[in-house]
Amino acid sequence: MKISEQLISTLPDGEAARRFAEEFEARHPRAAAVLSSDAGVLSDVLSIAAFSPLLAATMLQHPDYVGWLRKKRKEAGIRSTAELMESLARFGLTQSTIPPQVLYARFRRRELLRIFLRDIRRLATVPEITEEISNLADAILATALKNAENEMTNRYGRPLAQGGDGRINDIRHCVIALGKLGSRELNYSSDIDLQFLYSAEGETSGGTRGKVTGREFFVKLAEYLVKLVGSETGEGAAYRVDLRLRPHGRMGALAMSIDDTVRYYQTDARPWERQVMIRSRAAAGDADLFKQFFRRIESLVFAANDSPSSALANVRRSKELIDKTGASKSGFNVKLGVGGIREIEFLAQALQLA
Secondary structure, three states: OOOOHHHHHHOOOHHHHHHHHHHHHHHOHHHHHHHHOOHHHHHHHHHHHHHOHHHHHHHHHOOHHHHHHHHHOOOOOOOOHHHHHHHHHHHHHHOOOOOHHHHHHHHHHHHHHHHHHHHHOOOOOHHHHHHHHHHHHHHHHHHHHHHHHHHHHHHHOOEEEEOOOOOEEEOOEEEEEEHHHHOOOOOOOOOEEEEEEEOOOOEEOOEOOEOOEHHHHHHHHHHHHHHHHHOOOOOOOOOOEEOOOOOOHHHOOOEEEHHHHHHHHHHOOOHHHHHHHHHOEEEEEOHHHHHHHHHHHHHHHOOOOOOHHHHHHHHHHHHHHHHHHOOOOOOOOOOOOOOOHHHHHHHHHHHHHO
């Protein structure tokens, strides 16, 4: 594969790009011949390889992604969650023999090639890039949630509860995104912070494994969803899932009813836990359920009887706790250190609360 030395000299790691080209040609000679015939695509692929060892490994593992990138490299604009869900459905039709965990991990890597290229070519702003990375996570979560719903309903039946009118209705549920995903600021290596909510207590209609309570159903649903998007495969997990921000942290139930969750924020939640909810939204499932939930806790998050000075003091105390327990003893921690990401985040949230 003939490579322009002028191109190599402009890359952040020219030797990595050169090694990638040699290995790609050795492992995939036909794909390498096609790649060599298009200088623009070759330049894009080598640039990606020079910037990202992970995506270089992805292209070596799946040379057909290079052909896909060739078609998508000039696309402009942010792809919505709905568009990405459609792409994932089409991708799934061509990968029908692999487990869903592998499917989601592969799809994420393939889409990151396109997003990353737009990033390093400066064809999109930072907010546009983080929004599209977040849309990608939403699309995978929504698809995995449908998969989990089908599996749990087959095992235990539909979760049902009696409404105020006496009718038996399906119990609604949603996956709440917190942190960077909640504010659509996900980056390439972010984990995803999630919380699971359902509308009412009840019981399932019964399936191949009998009946369970509504809470048991949604806890099992949450466990299965986390397994789908967070289990390590031969190609890694789609995402690292963090559930520690849910009520009661590691000790809390994976899924809680809206009434129990609201009660927690009214009585037990610490100031920083209410602060977390500034960056919360529905990532998958019933978005109206999340809106109903947030209306009930909004006055706790942005308390009318709280003064700006006390709001700022609460945020300061939360940051001081992090400084004591999480900051690095040596060197600079870009996330938790002075002037780091968490400090900027807390400053912004302090201003919002004030």
